[in-house]
Amino acid sequence: MNDIIVKLLWTLLGLFIVLNWGLLMGATMRKIVARVAHRYGIPFYQPWLDLIKLYSNRSSISHGVMFYLGPVFRLGGGLGIFLFLPLIYGSEHFSNFSWAGDLILILYFQFFGMLGMALGASDGGHPNSVIGITRGLGQFTTVEVPLTLAVISIALQYNTLSISEIVAAQQGGFQNWTLVTNPLATAAAMLSLLGLFREAPFNLVKAPNEVPIGPPTEYHSAFLGILRTNGALLHVVEAALFMNLFFGGATHWVEFIVKTFLVYFWSVFVGVVSPRFRIEQSVTWFLKIPLAIGILAVILYI
Amino acid sequence: MKEIIQDIKKRFNCTDEIEQSKTQTYITVKKELAIALITHLRDIEGFTHLVLLTAVDWIENNQFQLTYMLNNPTKKIDIGVRVFINRETATMDSAHHLWEQMATYQRELKEMFGIDFPGSPRLNEPFILEGWDNIPPYRRDFDTLKYAQETFFPREGRETNDPAEFMKKKMYPDEEK
Amino acid sequence: MSDNTKNIEEKKDKFLAEENKKRIVTGPDGVQFEVDPLQDYFCDKRPVAKDPKNKVIENFLNWARAESLWVLGFGTGCGNIEIPPLLTPRFDAFRYGIQMRPTPRQSSVLIISGYLAVKTLKRAIRSYEQMQNPKYVLALGSCTINGGMYYDSYNTINRLDYYLPVDVYVAGCMPRPEALLSGFNKLKERIKAGRAEGANDYANKFDWYKANQKKIIKDWNMPDYNW
Numbered sequence: 001m002n003d004i005i006v007k008l009l010w011t012l013l014g015l016f017i018v019l020n021w022g023l024l025m026g027a028t029m030r031k032i033v034a035r036v037a038h039r040y041g042i043p044f045y046q047p048w049l050d051l052i053k054l055y056s057n058r059s060s061i062s063h064g065v066m067f068y069l070g071p072v073f074r075l076g077g078g079l080g081i082f083l084f085l086p087l088i089y090g091s092e093h094f095s096n097f098s099w100a101g102d103l104i105l106i107l108y109f110q111f112f113g114m115l116g117m118a119l120g121a122s123d124g125g126h127p128n129s130v131i132g133i134t135r136g137l138g139q140f141t142t143v144e145v146p147l148t149l150a151v152i153s154i155a156l157q158y159n160t161l162s163i164s165e166i167v168a169a170q171q172g173g174f175q176n177w178t179l180v181t182n183p184l185a186t187a188a189a190m191l192s193l194l195g196l197f198r199e200a201p202f203n204l205v206k207a208p209n210e211v212p213i214g215p216p217t218e219y220h221s222a223f224l225g226i227l228r229t230n231g232a233l234l235h236v237v238e239a240a241l242f243m244n245l246f247f248g249g250a251t252h253w254v255e256f257i258v259k260t261f262l263v264y265f266w267s268v269f270v271g272v273v274s275p276r277f278r279i280e281q282s283v284t285w286f287l288k289i290p291l292a293i294g295i296l297a298v299i300l301y302i
Numbered sequence: 303m304k305e306i307i308q309d310i311k312k313r314f315n316c317t318d319e320i321e322q323s324k325t326q327t328y329i330t331v332k333k334e335l336a337i338a339l340i341t342h343l344r345d346i347e348g349f350t351h352l353v354l355l356t357a358v359d360w361i362e363n364n365q366f367q368l369t370y371m372l373n374n375p376t377k378k379i380d381i382g383v384r385v386f387i388n389r390e391t392a393t394m395d396s397a398h399h400l401w402e403q404m405a406t407y408q409r410e411l412k413e414m415f416g417i418d419f420p421g422s423p424r425l426n427e428p429f430i431l432e433g434w435d436n437i438p439p440y441r442r443d444f445d446t447l448k449y450a451q452e453t454f455f456p457r458e459g460r461e462t463n464d465p466a467e468f469m470k471k472k473m474y475p476d477e478e479k
Numbered sequence: 480m481s482d483n484t485k486n487i488e489e490k491k492d493k494f495l496a497e498e499n500k501k502r503i504v505t506g507p508d509g510v511q512f513e514v515d516p517l518q519d520y521f522c523d524k525r526p527v528a529k530d531p532k533n534k535v536i537e538n539f540l541n542w543a544r545a546e547s548l549w550v551l552g553f554g555t556g557c558g559n560i561e562i563p564p565l566l567t568p569r570f571d572a573f574r575y576g577i578q579m580r581p582t583p584r585q586s587s588v589l590i591i592s593g594y595l596a597v598k599t600l601k602r603a604i605r606s607y608e609q610m611q612n613p614k615y616v617l618a619l620g621s622c623t624i625n626g627g628m629y630y631d632s633y634n635t636i637n638r639l640d641y642y643l644p645v646d647v648y649v650a651g652c653m654p655r656p657e658a659l660l661s662g663f664n665k666l667k668e669r670i671k672a673g674r675a676e677g678a679n680d681y682a683n684k685f686d687w688y689k690a691n692q693k694k695i696i697k698d699w700n701m702p703d704y705n706w
Contacts, residue, residue: 038568046576052543053587058529058612058678061584220584221611431634432598433494433698439633447631453695454637457625 015082015233016146017253018240022232023047025261029268036272040199045100047232054225062222063123070120071226078230079112081106081237088256089249091205103151103161104268106241107144110196113230114140124218132216134204135279142286143202149294154245156301157182163241167249170253177248186246190266191290195282196238197264199271202282239263303327303379306347314339318384328369328382336385337395340370344400348373349381352400355407357415361442364389367418370397387417396422412438494698517702525704528682529612537673544587544668545611546576548663551586554607556593558619564656583609588666591643593653594635595620600642601696604606607643608704609684612678615646615670617662624648640689644677 005089027044041128062068084102088094114137121129155161157178158169170176179186195202206216219227239260243250247263277285307327308318316339318330331339343349349372355380358367364384370383386393396419398405413429416438428434428441437444450456470477499516505574506512510613531537554562565572566579580586591603607616618639622625626637639645646669649662681688685704693699 034573039571040574042573042578043570043576046547049543049547049576053547056540056543059527117682217582218584220582224585275600297593323677418632425580428698430596430598432601435697436565446633450626450631450637454626454635455641455691457638458627460630479490 007097011083011096014087014094014096015079016191018082018087018236019072019233019258021228021257022236023051025264026232028261032268033272034264047228049247050290051225051228053154054220054228055222057188057221060222063218066119067218068223069115070123070232073116073119074113074227075230077109077111077116078233078237080109080112081241082233084109084218085237085240086164086167087240087246087250088253089147089164089171089244089251091176091251095164098162098164100160100162102163102179103155103166106163107148107151108166110238111140111144113234121218126218139195139202139205139279139282139286143191143192146188146286146290146294147149147192149291149298150185151245152190153185153188153294153297153301154178154182154299163244164182167244170248174248178246179248182297182301184293184300188290188294188297189242189246192286193242193263194267194270195286197235197267199267201251201271201274203271204276204279207276235261235264242268269299303386306381310339310342310347313342315413317444322382325378326382328384330384333385333387333394336368336370336383337397337400340372340383340397341400343381343383347374348376349373352404353380355404355411356409357417357440359389359415359440360386361389362433366392366415368417370412379395392416393418393420398422404458409451416441429430488577494700496700499700508656511639512533525685526608526612526678526682530677530679531615531673533652538671540671541673545667548577548588548615548666549580549586550577550588550590550609551583551606552579553583553589553602553603555591555595555599556620558593561619561653561659562590562611565659570656572660572663575660575663575667578580583607584611586610587613588615588617589643590617591623591645592619593641594627594629595639596634597636597695598635600692604642604692604696605701610678613670613675613681614678615666615675616643616677617653617666618645618648619654619659619662621650621652624650627652636695642688644680644688646675646677657677 023045024047027042027047030046031041031044069077083097084099084105086098086102113214118133118137121133135252154166156164158171160166166178170178174180198206216224240250240256242263243256243259247259303325303409307316307319307329310329311319314331316329316336318328320328322328325359351373353373355370355371356369356433358369360367365386366389368385368387370378370385372383373380382414385394386427391432392415394417396408397423398408398419405423408422409425409427409429411417412419412422412425413431413434419425431439436449440444501513501515504514505509511562527538550562552562564570565577565621583589587610589607591612595603607614617638618624622629623639624643626632626635630637636642647662647666649658651658654662666675689703
């Protein structure tokens with residue numbers, strides 16, 4: 001009984017670190033984008049101020065129960081990934097609640113948040129919500145296909161569905177990383193990561209001034225605060241997931257921070273030099289090269 | 303250009319030819335023949351582009367002047383067809399069947415001048431003024447300053463200067479008037 | 480008062496758009512039900528003033544609010560052309576915590592940029608009322624102060640503070656982006672001093688504001704308070 005409470009406290013500490021690192025990383029990336037555009041960009045503490053402001057708004061509007069639950073589901077999805085993801089390899093405290101089948105669970109949680117938003121959208125009353133949700137889910141579904149193929153490939157390669165074991169198998173130097181031992185799966189996953197992080201060219205679904213972005217236009221005050229919190233959390237945990245699966249995991253926090261930063265930076269790096277795809281363009285893009293690489297990666301290990 | 307003017311002058315009894323430039327001419331035609339003339343210009347003489355339809359309030363003559371500005375894109379010439387209508391009745395035949403956008407011009411004129419175009423689609427829907435309950439604001443007997451002062455809570459202490467006088471006083475204060 | 484209300488009710492019916500009228504609709508399962516869009520899509524609740532409670536906490540929150548100004552991208556007049564340059568490398572408003580938001584619910588600053596026609600005022604009021612407390616109004620250009628060069632126009636309002644609670648006026652015709660940035664800094668000072676309580680003022684003097692608005696918006700065909 002005592003053990004589980006201590007573990008919970010350590011997990012909360014991990015959550016605190018990950019959340020703040022996510023906010024700082026988001027601000028840093030926006031700074032990088034600004035520097036590319038020859039601007040100074042936002043101050044590095046801007047995300048915290050935005051969150052304080054959003055949570056302290058004095059009024060908010062609700063459209064019923066599902067409208068409340070939309071952001072909660074989204075945050076649930078982010079927290080779900082976090083809870084079952086081992087952050088630091090070999091650390092007793094920061095392995096969270098990872099267990100034998102956590103890889104499948106995490107893939108499930110990735111979709112969970114999107115579905116929550118879809119349910120919330122129906123209560124928002126915004127006439128364009130349906131278009132926004134259809135676009136978001138449509139793109140996300142095609143993003144998941146190469147990612148899932150890559151995950152199947154490395155599950156076959158290491159013969160396990162536990163992230164901790166996959167990380168353990170990659171220890172002992174650079175030459176043991178999945179990046180080297182299974183480059184095809186890594187390539188498919190890194191391409192689908194571009195869609196997962198929704199930077200340009202795949203940022204149509206979250207571009208604020210496109211008319212039908214759907215539910216996020218309706219959310220405000222604390223609702224938007226929850227969504228932003230989840231956004232910061234999700235960026236780190238997804239980057240950590242890729243770090244664990246393909247780049248040998250992390251044995252201490254410095255390594256964790258450097259590797260998650262580089263994984264996120266990859267999508268921003270592509271983003272700042274790319275124009276924006278339309279939805280049908282991005283859907284067909286994911287179903288061509290990334291899908292082919294993913295299928296090849298699976299065939300090699302059957 | 304000259305030939306076209308001569309031709310339509312004969313056919314439609316046009317008067318008051320004003321040659322503004324080599325490519326732009328204005329003619330005046332009677333109200334009854336106006337739509338026939340415009341149809342003729344569009345279909346036979348090639349003035350396929352409607353530039354604008356506008357109105358002028360000649361309150362002294364108790365008349366509205368409508369100007370249909372037409373353009374011939376191949377010959378690059380413009381012709382302005384002027385029609386004078388009675389200010390009291392203020393009714394003109396609709397020409398929305400010639401150009402679809404004519405309906406919008408007519409809707410605007412109905413709102414701003416109160417000129418009626420029977421049969422024009424969506425004529426009575428508000429165009430810019432929503433819920434206007436006064437006389438149409440572009441008629442010259444409508445006093446906009448008085449209306450604005452009565453309606454819009456003018457701020458106290460507003461000063462108005464004539465720009466020429468003001469700059470003269472500021473830059474050459476010693477000079478005699 | 481009752482006569483006035485009746486008059487407005489009559490006007491509401493007269494100007495009501497076809498799609499906003501009460502009607503009977505048959506659902507896909509054959510059940511008939513009544514639809515009243517004004518009741519279903521809008522809210523008739525009055526705004527409520529929410530006064531700050533703890534002074535120390537409120538000062539901290541005001542500091543955060545002042546450094547995170549989210550602007551509603553709603554261009555009302557010619558002055559709107561001055562807003563896009565703010566986001567370009569030359570002026571870069573992002574470094575002052577100024578960001579653009581696409582929707583009124585998420586934004587806290589409404590910029591009335593230049594002259595305001597009666598038709599636009601109606602939309603501006605609706606946008607303002609959809610914004611969440613605390614919210615601020617920044618009025619740009621002489622037209623919002625005393626009508627500017629449109630002081631005698633039949634369709635342009637003369638002073639904005641009769642219709643919306645204005646926090647900061649930026650004079651000029653048109654003000655340059657630098658003036659706009661300085662207006663933002665004035666607004667920040669006001670918020671940090673706790674004097675930018677426009678939303679609460681609007682709620683407290685709601686009847687006065689509504690009377691002024693209804694005086695010039697003659698086709699009032701929406702509920703009095705719509706979020």
